Amino acid sequence: MTVSHGAVQRHRVTTTDPEEAVEYQQAYARFRAGPVRREGFEFVLETASIGSMSVGHMRHAARMEAQAEPTAALVAVEVLAGRVHVRDDRGNEAATDVVLAPHWARHAARWAGYLRLTTLDPAEVARVGAERSGLAPPDVRFDTMTPLSAGHGRYWTRLVDHVDRDLLAYDDLMALPLLRQEAAHRLIAGALVVFPNSTLGARPGGQDSGEPATVRRAMAYIDAHADEDITVTEVADAARMGPRGLQAAFRRHRGETPLAYLRQVRMERAHHHLLAADPADGVTVGDVAARWGFSNAGRFSAAYRQAYGCSPRETLNR
Template identity: 35%
Template sequence: MTDGTVYSGSHWQRYATNDIDEAHAYIRRAFLDIKVRSSGEGRDGAGLRAVTTALADVDVTRLHYSARTQAQTAPDGDLNITHLMGGRFTIARDKNEYRLQPGDVMLILPDQPADLVYDNVDTFVARLPRALLEEVAHAQTGISGTDLRFNSSRPISTALGRHWTKTVSHLTRSVLPDPALMANPLVAGTTRHLLAATALAVFPNTAHNVTLRPAGGVTPQPLRRAVSYIHDHADQPITVDQVAAAAGVGARALQLAFRRHHDTTPMRYVRQVRLQRAHRDLETADPTAGATVAMIATRWGFTHLGRFSTDYRAAYGCSPSHTLRT
């Protein structure tokens, strides 16, 4: 292994080094700043190996680092979420200590320093930018970016921790490695927002405490503009702020209007429209000419075929493959 060796593809990058200083520099570049207090040789020297898949401003990295290291974080507001596959990893803040076991999930708090101890770790690390978290939290609850704070490194529950690992596993196996999928802006945008929404659901944060209150009525005309915008742009990445701007109202008022008049949120309405488009394409597609359920589902941003099939059956009473064949 050559120190600092980098191999790159269109959406991925491999990095490897045996040099401790190079390894620490890589961690600072790839994840967050750390102040190293002590670091010794591990079983493989200071061996660090990393494979990163990038999606715009989101990175998912499989990282192995053999040296035992004690460090303090200097967070910059972005989220780093670790799924420990092997080795030992401890995070401590004040008097609270979280010792991870293989299979556990941990958030390095984005706004507060913490003490880390890691030894011969094998992990998946997802790095999500602060701006993306603020965008998704605002779309879901109307909370402002300055009010979004994460309160604990532990998932809210073991089941939610497993939900995070299953989501990342699906994306890293079926979506992120596929250049054709990543070239689809609808798939790429959906994937970024899925990771952010999952992080917000899994870890305690202030968005959980927000209750939407009436913020003024929205007349039928702006709501019609919002619905029209969604239908006209369903094949493109859409945010709540874009829909609100098209409607000429605030995002908070738009959320309330959709809940009041459509019994859903704007983004769930977007998903319903895309499901309708997928249904239409399945009805008109010719399987003998090579059309598949997977092809049509991913065209409309549905990258998890199991969930797509469940939602489709609930909406139309049959499987998507049945519609395609008939």
């Protein structure tokens, strides 16, 4: 059954027929399903959509297996209960609580339980990624299924919780064009932060930075471990050079130190955390600051205002 309320289109289906369940799931990816145990089978799918963006809740009472084509959209899968295992044709595997379904390759998948699926328009993701990084839209690419870290996965879940429960659930809010755009933009920006992609570490403006491989490796390590207590020595090891050489390379090619870049990344993650958080859940600016390594809340607030033109409290209370 499909029900439309203004901008939000809601769709709910239930079935005890495995073949019918397969047909409903073809909206996410074309796939050939393996045998399904019919006894006790039940399938429920509920989606809320705004244009090409949707958040869906899928429940399976039995395990399913499939050989799937690349997804047409960017689809992030969260395991709220149960399990998912995906292996793409390149040999990459994922069995985490947050998985980006491969839109770059065929893949084999097994899943069961309760999943939440967030669907985004890849053309819009590429457009936003290009604006943020300076890359051309065709050069905005994802090719890895798992988030940068467990912390990034948790951040994605909080972000989708916010959009799902606090925005999409309310038709009066989604009737406002600016809020519809905000909901989509938050998810797109979150995907570009959470899942490894070509925009991470790209220099805004589209200029060739001329950064050597050692600096790019260091930046990639910082991007992937920004939620951890990492040291310059660990970053230098990842870059395959000594700490003093790394410091010199960063100053020469980026005009900053590795720790300054780390603070910049953490500030960006804190910003997205504040956007996704709900103060009604007891989240405070101090909590977010501490979560991202800022021990002094006052200095964090001053640096945040300089970076984003408002206080972190204003962002949290939006």
